Amino acid sequence: GADVSKLLSSTGLVTYDPGFANTASCSSEITYIDGDAGILRYRGYPIDQLAEHSTFLETSYLLIHGELPTTDQLASFENNIRRHTLLHEDLKNFFDGFPSDAHPMPVLSSAVSALSTFYQDSLDPFSQHDVELSTYRLLAKLPTIAAYAYKKSVGQPFLYPDNSLGLVENFLRMTFGFPAEPYEVDPTLAKALDRLFILHADHEQNCSTSTVRLVGSSQANLFASVSAGINALFGPLHGGANQSVLEMLEGIRAAGGDVGEFVTKVKNKEAGVKLMGFGHRVYKNYDPRAAIVKKSADEVLEALGKRDDLLDIAIELEQHALADDYFVERKLYPNVDFYTGLIYRAMGFPTRMFTVLFAIGRLPGWIAQWNEMINDKSTRIGRPRQLYIGAGERDYVEVEKR
Numbered sequence: 001g002a003d004v005s006k007l008l009s010s011t012g013l014v015t016y017d018p019g020f021a022n023t024a025s026c027s028s029e030i031t032y033i034d035g036d037a038g039i040l041r042y043r044g045y046p047i048d049q050l051a052e053h054s055t056f057l058e059t060s061y062l063l064i065h066g067e068l069p070t071t072d073q074l075a076s077f078e079n080n081i082r083r084h085t086l087l088h089e090d091l092k093n094f095f096d097g098f099p100s101d102a103h104p105m106p107v108l109s110s111a112v113s114a115l116s117t118f119y120q121d122s123l124d125p126f127s128q129h130d131v132e133l134s135t136y137r138l139l140a141k142l143p144t145i146a147a148y149a150y151k152k153s154v155g156q157p158f159l160y161p162d163n164s165l166g167l168v169e170n171f172l173r174m175t176f177g178f179p180a181e182p183y184e185v186d187p188t189l190a191k192a193l194d195r196l197f198i199l200h201a202d203h204e205q206n207c208s209t210s211t212v213r214l215v216g217s218s219q220a221n222l223f224a225s226v227s228a229g230i231n232a233l234f235g236p237l238h239g240g241a242n243q244s245v246l247e248m249l250e251g252i253r254a255a256g257g258d259v260g261e262f263v264t265k266v267k268n269k270e271a272g273v274k275l276m277g278f279g280h281r282v283y284k285n286y287d288p289r290a291a292i293v294k295k296s297a298d299e300v301l302e303a304l305g306k307r308d309d310l311l312d313i314a315i316e317l318e319q320h321a322l323a324d325d326y327f328v329e330r331k332l333y334p335n336v337d338f339y340t341g342l343i344y345r346a347m348g349f350p351t352r353m354f355t356v357l358f359a360i361g362r363l364p365g366w367i368a369q370w371n372e373m374i375n376d377k378s379t380r381i382g383r384p385r386q387l388y389i390g391a392g393e394r395d396y397v398e399v400e401k402r
């Protein structure tokens, strides 16, 4: 009800832009998105080429260092990460403090926050040595933390990392393996997960990345900044959407599988029902990641022999929505989260781990963006302005007179 134009003129020159839809908070050389054309590039390389030919760690190197690595650079990068996968023994106690039914996302962010206490020798945001070391530690330890969060939630013993394995293989083994039992990593599964991590690796100034930059702009260390990013990712409108999509599909199935009925509910905005996994602040044509994931979902489900009736519901739902004026007019298309859950499910991950997988994938992007922020001479502490619409000055009233 406030007269925004009046407020603006009384505050001096302040732009009012809820959700920062039109406000650039930084300049960046990392990720390019053209939302109308459905283009996504990391450091200039198209996402489909990276998904097809690169690996998650090579893409991580690209995002963080700006160029694709040479063979030696990649080997050294991978080797450094391999050497840091173990968690401090005392950090393991941390997991016992949480209830066994804890959601793994806050467990993840708490454990990452705790890295600042266990690794105090790599906290200086302006020391190249410290930032490099905390980068290796984060990339190496996040999958271990994620696997421990999972093991805790299912009441199974933790497995130490096996550093003869690559990052994704190691993560799968720590998640699904048992101590003293051999675990054969399924290469189809490992490749598919690696590709999903590439697709999630960066997405310019999204909510969690902006959070990482904002926290980092106060010169908080990398662990603290990333922990904040994980919490931002947890929300259902951001990374949490992959969990919500699956719950939505299960809900439709439980209600008899009538996709049309569900779409009508969404259009009528019944009790805030949204078509989860649809819509995007920037993509107004299609999300190029969704196209790759959809193709991958079909292939992976086939390869793992896990045909899923929820995939049929998802496909029907997508077709239904894309033919409906409500979605067409609002330019709502499937985003990356629409099909990823079906792949994660086929891989054996419980629904509550989906957003954790997103976090592992997004980590190199957060690190790259934090680095860019800290090294940018024009960075100032993030401090948005506001339009005050509260009460005018009034006198304090003693409690007995209220």
Ligand code: ACO
Pocket (backbone or CB within 6 Å): 019, 236, 237, 238, 239, 241, 266, 273, 274, 275, 276, 277, 278, 279, 280, 281, 282, 330, 332, 335, 336, 337
């Ligand atoms: N289902 C139904 N209607 C929708 C949806 C949806 N998924 N998304 C947007 N709309 C409608 C809004 O209700 C609004 O309609 P109105 O003009 O009649 O009020 C219109 O489309 C514009 O939507 P906004 O909310 O203004 O779009 P915004 O850019 O603020 O939000 C967001 C983007 C959060 C992604 C939104 O589309 C959404 O909530 N989607 C579902 C959650 C989701 O999938 N999130 C994952 C995003 S991708 C990622 O984080 C990896």
